[in-house]
Amino acid sequence: MNPKILAIETSTEMCSIALSDGQQSRVLEENLGQRHTERVMFIVDDILRDAALSLKDLDALAIGAGPGSFTGVRTACALAQGLALGADLPVVLVPSIEAVAHQVDATNIVVCLDARMSQVYVGFYEKRDERCVQVGDLSVQDPDKVQLPDGSTWVGCGSGFSVYREELEMRFGDDLSSIMASVVYPSAEAVLTIAMRKFLDGEIVSPEDALPIYVRDKVAKTLDEQAASKRV
Secondary structure (H helix, E strand, O other): OOOOEEEEEOOOOEEEEEEEOOOOEEEEEEEOOOOHHHHHHHHHHHHHHHOOOOHHHOOEEEEEOOOOOHHHHHHHHHHHHHHHHHHOOOEEEEOHHHHHHHOOOOOEEEEEEEOOOOOEEEEEEEEEOOEEEEEEEEEEEOHHHOOOOOOOOEEEEOHHHHHOHHHHHHHHHHHEEEEOOOOOOOOHHHHHHHHHHHHHOOOOEOHHHOOOOOOOHHHHHHHHHHHHHHHO
């Protein structure tokens, strides 16, 4: 029997929630734009009610921890912290960009997510035995200056290819074998699948350590500056 895990993915305009009850999984999704904080808890309540489960019946919570929308990622982390602390549950952190790669049936995958500010979050993955192994570091780059690993051709996916397709195709050239245009956003179902494996491998954190994955240092610095200004 699989662990009972609730997965929350709100790093894009899509609010995606998935639940494993130990035997089967359920998924609820709504395109909410920037209204995650208004609706996400109602969706969580709905999916738990459909499964006849409470938070205390679960083994863990999982979140798509970014990179992605600042507000969306912080919403997922804050919600997971509060729910996990109240129900005494561990948290599994899943990079949202890895969840996108997980949705692609290919060996070499490059994920480009729209990072705003005319940039993309970039992650390269090799899929081995249904697991996505990260190649190099996650980064944020200009679409026409993405640095490519040597020696492979890649299948592209993610919202960055929707927004900056021409620039990315020119940059990759023959190193891009195809683009999976249907795989744009990270899904909670992918987060859930990755989280179940991580949970069984003991890759969990306490609620207070359910923190966003930052790639753009400027954003993280700005958060610290904002917090400091509020204390003055």
